[in-house]
Amino acid sequence: MIELKSAEEIGRMAVTGQFVGELLAELSGVAAVGVNLMDLEHHARRRIKERGAESCYWDYAPSFGRGPFRNVLCLSVNDAVLHGLPHDRVLRDGDLLSIDMAVGIDGWVADSALSVVVGTPDPADLRLIEATEVALAAGIAAARPGGRLGDISAAIGEVAHSYGYPVNGEFGGHGIGRTMHEAPHVANSGRARRGMRLDPGLTIAIEPWFCRSTDRITYDKDGWTIRSADGSRTAHSEHTVAITAAGPQVLTGRPAPGATSPGPSSAGATSPGSSSAGATSPGPARKPAAAA
Ligand code: MG
Ligand code: MG
Numbered sequence: 001m002i003e004l005k006s007a008e009e010i011g012r013m014a015v016t017g018q019f020v021g022e023l024l025a026e027l028s029g030v031a032a033v034g035v036n037l038m039d040l041e042h043h044a045r046r047r048i049k050e051r052g053a054e055s056c057y058w059d060y061a062p063s064f065g066r067g068p069f070r071n072v073l074c075l076s077v078n079d080a081v082l083h084g085l086p087h088d089r090v091l092r093d094g095d096l097l098s099i100d101m102a103v104g105i106d107g108w109v110a111d112s113a114l115s116v117v118v119g120t121p122d123p124a125d126l127r128l129i130e131a132t133e134v135a136l137a138a139g140i141a142a143a144r145p146g147g148r149l150g151d152i153s154a155a156i157g158e159v160a161h162s163y164g165y166p167v168n169g170e171f172g173g174h175g176i177g178r179t180m181h182e183a184p185h186v187a188n189s190g191r192a193r194r195g196m197r198l199d200p201g202l203t204i205a206i207e208p209w210f211c212r213s214t215d216r217i218t219y220d221k222d223g224w225t226i227r228s229a230d231g232s233r234t235a236h237s238e239h240t241v242a243i244t245a246a247g248p249q250v251l252t253g254r255p256a257p258g259a260t261s262p263g264p265s266s267a268g269a270t271s272p273g274s275s276s277a278g279a280t281s282p283g284p285a286r287k288p289a290a291a292a
Pocket of ligand 1: 100101102111112113238
């Protein structure tokens, strides 16, 4: 069942979303050649604790993973795209890193993800990341009251198609609010003017993720990390969005690069369009007809 949120409840989700956006921007600044994935994980744990927020990932044990998850970030490198389990691994020049996180503050949840390249980017990787960001922006633009859920899916799928990337149908976006994964499932491809009507108060995470040359995935032995089946590189962008009478409202907008830099290091990472509030990126992805 789908619970529409009041304006006040959306406002509370936006408080959480602001923190998520700021922390993701900070983490993308910390990510750099030579940084260990566990440094990012511990940085995020510290910031979440300081803020009095609660990670939605910690102890999460969904059907699609080997639970419980004991980290606050999903960190997926190169051909890993979703649910990457943080581990002892130093980032190398040219690595493509996807960072996904969801937290709750006072019972209201926000979920967002982004991809960056550390060190010297391969233009093909930047193009892949750009595609997920453009698809995310298109999905958000389609999240209008009176529209249909399929409008969002179709908008994302069209962008993937225009870039020449296949779309996996198993994991996509999801409803969100009091918990991380609520109905409905928001597929990354579909038909416009189909599916449930988009009413004001619907809050969803929209999260395109693409592999460069396959729509198939494989699971690591860790029971969590999902990779492209052919080893090709992958990217992922996600925002939490509210549908309001005035149109889509992005709840996890990020400060523009350089606007705040709480993170210790200088810009190690590059992303193509980096983002400010509206249109950019996403988080751990999901699930067949369910949420990731
Ligand atoms: Mg996410
Ligand atoms: Mg999500």
